[in-house]
Amino acid sequence: MRLDQFVSQASGIPRSETPKLIRAGRVSVNGVALRKASTHIDPTAQVLFDAEPLSLPGSIYLMLHKPAGVISATEDPSHRTVLDLIDHPHRHTLHVVGRLDKDTTGLLLITNDGEWSHRLMSPKHHIPKTYLASLAEPLTQSAAQQLRDGVQLHGEKHLTQPATVEVLPEQQVRITIHEGKYHQVKRMFAAVGNRVVALHRESIGGLQLDPQLAEGEWRVLDGFVL
Structure with missing residues (x-):
């Protein structure tokens, strides 16, 4: 791991600012002051910044x-x-x-x-993502079935994977997809002749x-x- 990367992640200081701190001799590794930001270090090494120990924060x-x-x-x-x-x-x-x-x-x-x-x-992990879409027009039964079966998006070679579609009152639709193509939900509704006027993601996987x-x-x- 690069020294400047370690210092940034451990301290919360922007990485762009860490090289000048390192060049100033304010960072030591295992008791030795290092002045080159690109130096690779063991993440388990003892790193001090202004004589205070630094450690990586772990997963956030x-x-x-x-x-x-x-x-x-x-x-x-x-x-x-x-x-x-x-x-x-x-x-x-x-x-x-x-x-x-x-x-x-x-x-x-x-x-x-x-x-x-x-x-x-x-995409290979097929994590479901659920959205609440507000549409410009009511979604017809045939359009909903097309979304469930998979639709052809403009510029794509293959149909979208089958979606779960729940038609709700007031021109709203809850839709679950397992892909993440660019503007996918909006493009799916466009493919069946409708338009998304508001979109809200409710969940990813079970979260x-x-x-x-x-x-x-x-x-x-x-x-x-x-």
């Missing part, structure tokens, strides 16, 4: 109720990101698991566990969005494994 799992108007990214020069909503000491080590469109609300997971997020988003979380709020998932 967060649940966020994403509001509309923020983007699913770690940083952006012109838009507010979901990480701007997270007040966590190791915020700069975190990344977003998958993404939700800027105008989509609901459950978003954030972590520092790269292997876990890859496994969660990999439901905490109803106590208001939009923009988050909480830690202790010992969480999905």
